[in-house]
Amino acid sequence: MVVGKFLSPVGYFFQNLHPSWINKLASVPAGFGHGGAAPLTDVGVQLRGGRALADGHQLNYALYVANGPRLGLEGMEGLDLDVEGSSTNRDGERVWGGRVGWLPRPGLELGASLTRGDVVLDPGEMGIGMAEPTRAYRVEGVDVAWQASRAVSLRGEWIRQRVGDAPMSLAPDGATWRAWYVQGAYRFGADRWETVLRVGDSLSPHGESTFQQTALGLNYLFRPGTQLKLSWEINDSDNAEAEADRVLLQLAHGF
Amino acid sequence: MTRVPLRSPAIASQSLRAVAAAFGLALVILPAGAIAADGKALYESTCVACHGPTGKGAIPGVPDLATRLDKPDAELVNNVLNGFQTPGSPMAMPAKGGNPALTAEDAQAIIGYLRSGAGTPPPPSAANGAPASPPAAVLAPAPAGATSAGVAADSTAFARGAQAWADNCARCHAMRDPKSLPDEQWQVVVTHMRLRAGLDGAQADDILVFLKGSN
Numbered sequence: 001m002v003v004g005k006f007l008s009p010v011g012y013f014f015q016n017l018h019p020s021w022i023n024k025l026a027s028v029p030a031g032f033g034h035g036g037a038a039p040l041t042d043v044g045v046q047l048r049g050g051r052a053l054a055d056g057h058q059l060n061y062a063l064y065v066a067n068g069p070r071l072g073l074e075g076m077e078g079l080d081l082d083v084e085g086s087s088t089n090r091d092g093e094r095v096w097g098g099r100v101g102w103l104p105r106p107g108l109e110l111g112a113s114l115t116r117g118d119v120v121l122d123p124g125e126m127g128i129g130m131a132e133p134t135r136a137y138r139v140e141g142v143d144v145a146w147q148a149s150r151a152v153s154l155r156g157e158w159i160r161q162r163v164g165d166a167p168m169s170l171a172p173d174g175a176t177w178r179a180w181y182v183q184g185a186y187r188f189g190a191d192r193w194e195t196v197l198r199v200g201d202s203l204s205p206h207g208e209s210t211f212q213q214t215a216l217g218l219n220y221l222f223r224p225g226t227q228l229k230l231s232w233e234i235n236d237s238d239n240a241e242a243e244a245d246r247v248l249l250q251l252a253h254g255f
Numbered sequence: 256m257t258r259v260p261l262r263s264p265a266i267a268s269q270s271l272r273a274v275a276a277a278f279g280l281a282l283v284i285l286p287a288g289a290i291a292a293d294g295k296a297l298y299e300s301t302c303v304a305c306h307g308p309t310g311k312g313a314i315p316g317v318p319d320l321a322t323r324l325d326k327p328d329a330e331l332v333n334n335v336l337n338g339f340q341t342p343g344s345p346m347a348m349p350a351k352g353g354n355p356a357l358t359a360e361d362a363q364a365i366i367g368y369l370r371s372g373a374g375t376p377p378p379p380s381a382a383n384g385a386p387a388s389p390p391a392a393v394l395a396p397a398p399a400g401a402t403s404a405g406v407a408a409d410s411t412a413f414a415r416g417a418q419a420w421a422d423n424c425a426r427c428h429a430m431r432d433p434k435s436l437p438d439e440q441w442q443v444v445v446t447h448m449r450l451r452a453g454l455d456g457a458q459a460d461d462i463l464v465f466l467k468g469s470n
Contacts, residue, residue: 002450016451022428050453060453101453106422145426150315191315191345224316224345224429254428 002046005085008039009046009062009099010113011159012143013181021254024185024196026231027246029157030213031179031202034083038159038179039115039139042066042085044094058103068095068137071119071163078205079121079163079175091120095137106147113141113159121169135174136164156182175205194219196231211237225254294368297361301354304417310369314421316346316430320369328366335362340434347434349469354413416465419458426452433469441466 007015013032017023031037044066051059067085074080095117103109118134141159148154158180165174181200187193196217204210217231229250237243299308307313310320323331336359338350351357424430436444441463449459 016427019428048450048453050449050455050458052455052458058453062453109426147426150312187315190318221345221429224431224435227429 002048003044005041005043006046006064008042008083008085009048009064010097010115010139011038011099011141012111012113012145012155012157014038014040019254020229020250020252021225021227023252024183024194024219024229025198025215025217026229026248026250027215027233029179029181029183029198029215030200030211030235031159031177031204031209032157032181032200035204035206035209036083036179036202037161037177037204038141039069039083039161040085041083042068042095044085056105058106060101060103061098063096063098065094065096068093068115068117068119069161071121071135071137072124073121073171074206079171079173080206081161081163081175081177083161091118091122091134093118093120093134093137095119097139099141101143108147109143109145111141111143113139113143115139119163121166121171130170132170133166133168135166135169136162138162138164151187152184154182154184156180176203177205177209178203192221194221207237207239208242210239211235211242227252294361294364294366297357298365298368300411300414301352301357301417302365304414304421305352314425314430316344316432318344324370328363331366332359332362335365338434346430346432349433353417353433353465353469355468412461412464413468416461416463417469419454420462420465423452423454423458424448424462433466436466436470438467438470441470 009015011032013029018028018032020026028036034040042064044064046062046064046066048062049060053059068091069084070082070086070091072080072082095115097113097115097117099111099113101109101111115138117137119137120134121132139159139161141157143155143157145155146153158178160176160178162176163174166172179200179202181198183196183198185194185196188195194217196215196219198215198217199213200215201212202209212235214234215231217229219230220228222228229248229252231248231250233246233248235243235245298306303313305313305317306320307317312319326334334348336351336357338348340347351362420433433441445459445463445466448454449456454462
């Protein structure tokens with residue numbers, strides 16, 4: 001049981017893999033960061049646990065009720081979803097949901113996430129004096145992780161957030177944020193070296209968050225919590241800013 | 256794991272009577288086997304979680320044992336009993352594999368078993384009528400700990416913990432060396448990681464027994 005501000009239990013990447021000493025690339029997958037498709041943090045109550053079932057199966061769960069994201073405006077009409085939790089629930093609406101993971105055997109995990117609830121647009125200065133209607137807020141996600149062999153680990157995730165239409169609103173149309181990635185990693189050289197390939201795609205109402213990405217990485221593990229990462233990102237987008245390719249070098253250390 | 260051989264067609268096709276006879280035989284043989292420590296059974300209960308059934312290593316950070324067998328027995332036994340870490344290696348070999356009940360004779364028996372080619376698949380149990388090895392491995396810690404009563408329960412928790420640790424603790428991040436933290440800190444970390452990993456209480460307790468036994 002967790003009360004307060006927590007990493008959103010919906011989806012897999014952000015809650016379990018984003019610390020830089022864990023993430024195998026120097027950047028987060030397309031759409032899994034700020035302004036992306038995956039909820040990041042929230043404020044509320046969460047219940048987590050697991051069960052070892054017969055035959056070596058394992059089940060784990062995380063259920064939550066929380067304040068949910070905040071919906072704002074970007075520009076005149078574009079909806080902007082702030083996926084970081086806040087302790088003041090400005091829109092007065094809550095969301096609930098969670099994730100269930102199933103391990104049919106050690107090394108293979110299949111997960112599914114879902115959130116339901118309502119949000120109300122906070123139009124800021126633009127909507128002075130206007131009452132905004134509630135809109136449906138929905139999240140669905142699936143994730144898979146497979147340790148294919150001692151050296152090869154594969155994983156992938158798909159997640160989508162949707163905000164419903166509200167005809168009587170300042171910004172009547174709803175919006176969808178969607179992202180996925182698949183990643184393969186191969187360890188070699190006495191388990192010290194690792195190569196990583198990640199392919200992902202992010203879709204958002206905003207051009208700068210709509211892009212495809214292929215990322216390649218080479219890592220050296222000094223200690224289990226310390227790694228040096230060299231990552232190369234090839235980004236493809238209609239938006240000039242999001243299109244830029246990047247080379248990143250990161251030394252990550254965890255405690 | 257115990258269930259694997261039980262499912263094998265060779266055993267399934269045997270008549271119930273033959274299986275019963277094999278287990279009857281096992282009961283007669285085991286006490287004798289316990290005096291001359293059974294290297295295979297000990298290996299499969301205490302060491303397999305890290306080193307894997309063939310000694311090639313079950314988790315990243317654990318080397319292929321075949322590459323170490325050029326050292327003399329005395330050195331290997333000593334390193335098993337006292338623990339060992341190659342300078343700069345990401346994970347240490349815990350003293351006694353983390354099993355406090357392990358004696359010098361046990362260690363010698365395991366080295367003998369490794370030298371005899373742990374990597375070669377065990378003979379099909381139907382061929383020689385011997386009991387399938389995993390039930391023996393599960394039973395073994397009791398006779399091995401017979402010198403000090405009460406160790407048995409702890410060492411099965413330990414073996415379960417080692418397996419749960421190997422199965423779960425490298426799912427998200429590189430495996431942390433059991434030696435890297437003292438007992439109190441493992442207590443905190445395992446409580447925290449139990450939530451992250453979605454483990455049940457019994458698994459978390461076993462993992463803690465293993466980690467405390469290994470650091």
